[in-house]
Amino acid sequence: MELKRGVNIGGYLSQCNHQKEHYVRFFGEEDVRRIRDWGMDHFRLPFDYSVVQDEDGEAIPEGVELLRRNVLWGQKYGLNIILDLHKASGYDFNFAGDNARNNLFTSEELARKFLSLWTLIAEEFGTCGNVVFELLNEVVETENADAWNALIQRAVAVIREIAPETPIIYGGIKWNSADTLKLLNPPVSDNIIYTFHFYEPLLFTHQKAHWVPNISMEDVHYPGTMEYFKALSEALGIQGSAVMMSDAASMGPDFIRGMVDEAVTAARAAGVPLYCGEFGVIDRAPLPDTVRWFADAVSVFRENDIAHAMWTYKEKDFGLIGEHYAPILEDLLAILTGK
Numbered sequence: 135m136e137l138k139r140g141v142n143i144g145g146y147l148s149q150c151n152h153q154k155e156h157y158v159r160f161f162g163e164e165d166v167r168r169i170r171d172w173g174m175d176h177f178r179l180p181f182d183y184s185v186v187q188d189e190d191g192e193a194i195p196e197g198v199e200l201l202r203r204n205v206l207w208g209q210k211y212g213l214n215i216i217l218d219l220h221k222a223s224g225y226d227f228n229f230a231g232d233n234a235r236n237n238l239f240t241s242e243e244l245a246r247k248f249l250s251l252w253t254l255i256a257e258e259f260g261t262c263g264n265v266v267f268e269l270l271n272e273v274v275e276t277e278n279a280d281a282w283n284a285l286i287q288r289a290v291a292v293i294r295e296i297a298p299e300t301p302i303i304y305g306g307i308k309w310n311s312a313d314t315l316k317l318l319n320p321p322v323s324d325n326i327i328y329t330f331h332f333y334e335p336l337l338f339t340h341q342k343a344h345w346v347p348n349i350s351m352e353d354v355h356y357p358g359t360m361e362y363f364k365a366l367s368e369a370l371g372i373q374g375s376a377v378m379m380s381d382a383a384s385m386g387p388d389f390i391r392g393m394v395d396e397a398v399t400a401a402r403a404a405g406v407p408l409y410c411g412e413f414g415v416i417d418r419a420p421l422p423d424t425v426r427w428f429a430d431a432v433s434v435f436r437e438n439d440i441a442h443a444m445w446t447y448k449e450k451d452f453g454l455i456g457e458h459y460a461p462i463l464e465d466l467l468a469i470l471t472g473k
Contacts, residue, residue, distance in 0.1 A: 135214055135263065135264070135266070135301060136175065136214075137175065137176050137214060137216075137266070137327075137407075137409060137441040138175050138176075138441050138442075139173070139174050139175055139176075139441070139442060139443075139470055139471055139472070140169075140174050140175060140176035140177050140178055140214075140216075140441075140442070140443035140444075141169060141172075141174055141177055141178070141443055141444050141446065141447050141454065141470075142177070142178045142180065142411075142412060142443050142444065142445045142446040142447060143161055143165075143177055143178065143179050143180065143446065143447050144180055144445060144446035144447070144449075144450045144452075145160065145446065145448070145449050145450045146160045146161045146179070146180070147179065147180060147181035147182060147185050147200070147201075147220075148180040148181055148182045148185075148220035148221055149180070149220070149450065152182070152184065152185065157200060160448075161447075161448075163207050163210075165447070166204075166207040166208065166210075166211050166213065167211055169211075169213065169447070170211040170212060170213055172467055172470075172471060173467070173471035173472075173473055174213065174470075174471065175212075175213060175214060176208075176213055176214035176215060176216060176266075176443070177208070177213060177215055177216070177443070177447075178215075178216040178218050178268070178411060178412075178443045179201070179204055179215055179216060179217055179218060180218045180220035180271060181201065181217065181218065181219065181220060182219075182220055182221040183219065183221060183222050183223045183251055184197075184221075184223075185197040185200065185201070186198050186201065186251065186254065186255070187223070187247070187250075187251050187254065189223070191246075191247045191250050191251075193254050198254070198258055201217060201255075201258070201259070202258065202259075205259060205262055205264065205265055208264050208265075209262070209264050213264065214264045214265070214266060215264055215265055215266070216265075216266040216267075216268050216303065216411070216443070217255060217259065217265060217266070217267055217268065218268040218271055218303075218411070219251070219252075219268065219269060219270050219271065220271040221271070222238055222244075222248055222251070222270055223238070223244055223247050223248065223251075224236065224237050224238035224241060224244035224247075224248075225238035225239075225244075225270065225273070227271060227272040227273070227274055227309065230274035230275060231274070231275060236275075238285075239278045239281035239282065239285065240281075245285060245288070248270075248285065248289065249288055249289060249292050252267070252269070252289050252292060252293050253292050253293075253296065255267060256292070256293045256295075256296040256297040256300070257296055259297075259300075260293070260296050260297025260300050261297070265300060266300065266301045266302070266303060266327070267293060267297075267300055267301070267302050267303065268302075268303040268304065268329065268411070269286060269289050269290075269302065269303070269304045270304070271310070271411075272305075272309045272310050272331065273305075273306075273307045273310075274307060274308060274309055275307065276307060276308065278307060279306075279307050279314075279317050282307060283317075283318060283319045286304055286318070286319070287319065287322050290302055290321075290322055290323050290326070291322070294323055299325060300325065301325045301326075301327055302323070302325060302326055302327070303326075303327045303328075303329045303409060303411070304318075304326075304328070304329065305318075305328060305329040305330055305331070305411070306318055306330070308372075309331060310329060310330050310331040310411065310412070311330065311331070311376075312330040312332065312393050312394055312396050312397035313376075313393070313396040313397070314330075315328050315330060315396070315397050315400035315401065315404075316396065316399070316400040316403075318400070318404070320404055321404055321405075321406055326404075326406045327406060327407050327408070327409050328397070328400065328401045328404065328406050328407070328408050328409065329408075329409045329410070329411040330397045330408070330409075330410055330411070331410065331411055331412040331413065332390075332393070332394070332410050332412070332413040332431060333412070333413060333414070334376050334377070334389070334390070334393055335356075335363050335367065335374075335376070335377045335385060335389070336349075336367070336370060336373050336374060336376075336377075337349070337350060337354055337363055337366050337367050337370065337374065337377065338354045338355075338356045338363075338415070338419065338423070338427065339414065339415045339416060339419070339427070340416055341353070341354040341416060341418060341419055342416065342418040343416055343418075343451065346370070346373065347370070347371075348369040348370055348371075349370065350366055353419075353420055354366070354419070354423075355420060355423050356385065356386075356419075356423040356424075356426055356427045357384065357385050357386035357426065357430075358384075358385045358386075359384060359385060360377075360380065360382060360383065360384060360385055360389075362385070363377050363385045364377055364378055376393060377389075380392060380393070386430060387430045387433065387434060390430055390431055390434045391434050391437075394434050394435070394438060394440070397440075398438045398440070407439075407441070408438070408439075408440045408441070409440065409441045409442070409443075410435060410440055410441070410442040410443070411442075411443055412443065412444075412445040412446075413431055413442060413444055413445060414444050414445035414446065414452045415427055415428070415452070416451050416452060417451055417452060417453065417456055417458035417459065418451075418458075421458075421459075421461060421462050424459075424462065424466075425462050425465050425466065425469070428444075428466055428469045428470070429469050432469050432470065436472070442470075444466075444470055454466065
């Protein structure tokens with residue numbers, strides 16, 4: 135299996151209204167065909183645990199069949215599919231720092247439920263040659279780094295008992311930051327892929343995002359000077375720290391390369407491939423700057439043989455097929471697919 139270029143299907147089985155009508159409306163076979171026709175080779179499918187597993191840990195047959203439908207569409211159109219557990223029972227990146235809601239790493243009961251979910255997924259899809267498993271999206275807290283390593287080891291072990299060859303993806307902490315892959319323990323199995331997410335500088339990619347505290351509500355252009363980006367990134371706290379700590383001379387390819395290099399170094403040390411599972415620009419950013427950012431990011435990925443999936447196919451403020459991107463859609467597809 136080879137993963138090179140793909141797209142996320144955010145808002146379909148995660149970060150959504152979990153109703154049958156939504157599932158039917160949001161994404162279907164024609165969308166998979168379109169992704170294939172664009173020249174992509176895979177799609178990343180975020181799903182919540184509640185799609186396939188009830189609160190008692192029992193399988194939900196309808197949800198399993200929903201995943202299977204997408205796997206079969208992928209097979210029909212020659213696309214690989216990453217089954218990305220976006221929200222686990224006891225862990226949701228949206229509740230970062232809330233120990234009352236995010237207690238996966240302190241509860242053995244929830245850890246066992248997490249392992250039972252991956253047992254279920256492995257049993258259902260472990261023989262499908264176009265399927266990749268992604269253990270969990272965006273662990274955030276630094277204090278969970280050791281517990282995350284321990285849970286990774288347990289999850290890989292239970293999956294490998296059932297699916298010895300299926301590729302398994304996982305990343306570090308701080309929203310899958312590139313500079314946290316070095317905190318992962320060495321892989322305990324073959325067919326492991328390290329992942330990171332890339333939305334830097336956040337000041338540009340998330341400009342005017344109402345959910346980001348202190349983000350600029352004015353147009354932010356790319357590229358630019360580090361002085362400008364540092365002046366406005368300081369107010370973002372930890373979410374602006376990548377810019378504040380950068381020693382790049384200017385905001386552009388050198389900045390991106392400096393960040394990605396940390397992920398490349400960690401993956402090479404571990405002897406595993408590297409995958410950027412999410413990257414994108416909000417649908418409020420200036421269009422010419424959006425094209426330039428994508429061109430620079432993908433250029434750095436290609437320099438380092440990093441597979442990638444842009445965020446995201448539709449809606450969710452980043453939707454590629456939305457009206458905002460229509461004037462630059464062909465430019466973006468050319469960048470993303472290398473055509």
